[in-house]
């Protein structure tokens with residue numbers, strides 16, 4: 001057993017900045033953060049951008065933004081100005097971008113070369129291919145080994161040919177035991193690890209080399225990372241030995257899967273869209289979604305993914321919900337960061353004693369590697385939504401309104417612009433009770449943004465029933481449509497367009513003409529102004545829509561219903 005509790009741990013999260021922060025990565029960051037912070041240690045972010053082709057600055061910033069949003073703050077790492085104006089990051093061991101540390105890696109690389117522990121290898125792609133084929137013909141796995149000294153003359157010749165060398169580590173032919181605090185130990189037999197590349201032709205270090213150098217120089221004591229790196233750890237350990245570095249404690253975290261056992265991948269979004277396109281029999285993209293060129297590439301090759309904006313537009317056109325995969329997807333969908341953290345922590349760890357609901361502070365105090373699960377966790381979206389709903393239900397109304405406002409500023413500015421401050425506040429009050437996410441007040445009330453002259457009315461059985469279309473009323477009874485016509489007149493005469501005045505007028509009408517059943521008056525009104533049988537409380541809805549719009553919409557609804565009758 002290691003002495004994990006005796007040192008002040010230093011952990012790090014080291015994302016490669018391409019794409020967006022996946023929930024699996026977020027969980028790694030969360031556990032690394034909690035482990036260090038709960039033990040008086042510190043947490044570092046390091047951006048592993050040595051793969052020049054795949055890395056981007058925008059992705060790095062996106063990762064930092066997502067982590068900060070989740071409440072995961074770093075003592076050391078790239079500097080980032082949080083929305084509250086405070087600066088996160090900085091620190092004495094920078095740069096925290098690997099692409100800015102080439103000189104450091106080169107120094108250690110030269111040291112290994114000088115000590116005969118690493119060497120330049122000049123093989124061309126064709127030569128490597130031939131070696132690979134040769135191994136295959138002998139039914140052996142290809143493992144590169146030192147191929148003999150290169151003379152000065154040969155070296156000059158290679159340079160003249162325009163070749164560039166990689167640097168390979170001369171891996172000792174010994175059994176290597178990986179110690180892992182989560183998965184347990186495993187031993188790789190001697191000869192399993194080849195002479196792997198530590199510096200690429202472009203002069204950049206490989207991941208293996210940079211990670212080992214940085215973990216040492218940044219004083220990292222505990223490395224928590226994805227399970228896919230488990231066998232890489234053997235390479236890291238032999239490098240640490242060769243360089244005389246300390247060895248951090250390792251813990252590899254199993255992946256997070258979908259309930260059907262598939263990997264939670266960004267491709268899941270395209271899967272949902274492709275299925276819906278097939279069901280609809282679409283052969284071309286609807287206007288305003290993606291270009292014909294993008295569509296053709298996407299529809300003919302299952303490996304092609306739409307970019308996020310294109311996927312969102314397609315999902316809207318198809319009326320399907322995209323599965324959230326990245327942290328940003330969950331934010332956009334209106335999940336609360338504290339709920340997402342709570343839920344992610346439960347995907348792979350548990351505090352015991354049947355405790356399920358907790359915050360990051362609790363996690364920090366209780367998190368330990370001993371209760372991290374070895375087997376993949378299944379991401380239960382139903383449970384996540386239930387957690388989110390509970391949190392929203394328990395929120396003070398002012399907090400709900402404040403957080404929805406933040407959400408709307410970022411993702412739903414059109415609602416803010418259309419409603420203005422007072423009506424926006426009213427929408428929040430009207431919606432909290434039924435909201436499962438911060439986005440629900442907007443997602444489920446798109447009728448508020450619709451143009452009065454073109455808002456569609458849903459033709460389904462609930463609407464027909466409420467308006468009395470197609471069913472003869474009992475003797476003398478008025479239909480919903482009759483009530484709507486009558487209420488149109490009454491509403492037109494209301495000067496004071498408040499919930500109270502509207503409700504009083506409707507109650508008076510219902511008492512006289514609908515046997516006191518306010519529902520049979522309210523429901524046709526709801527259809528009239530929202531187009532369907534679902535909306536926030538009706539008197540609030542009428543105020544939100546506004547008098548002139550409400551009257552115009554009701555007129556259109558009456559005409560539409562008459563055309564159906």
Ligand code: GLU
Pocket residue numbers: 013014015016048211224225226229
């Ligand atoms: N850059 C690596 C990744 O994103 C980090 C692995 C590690 O933590 O060592 O997978």
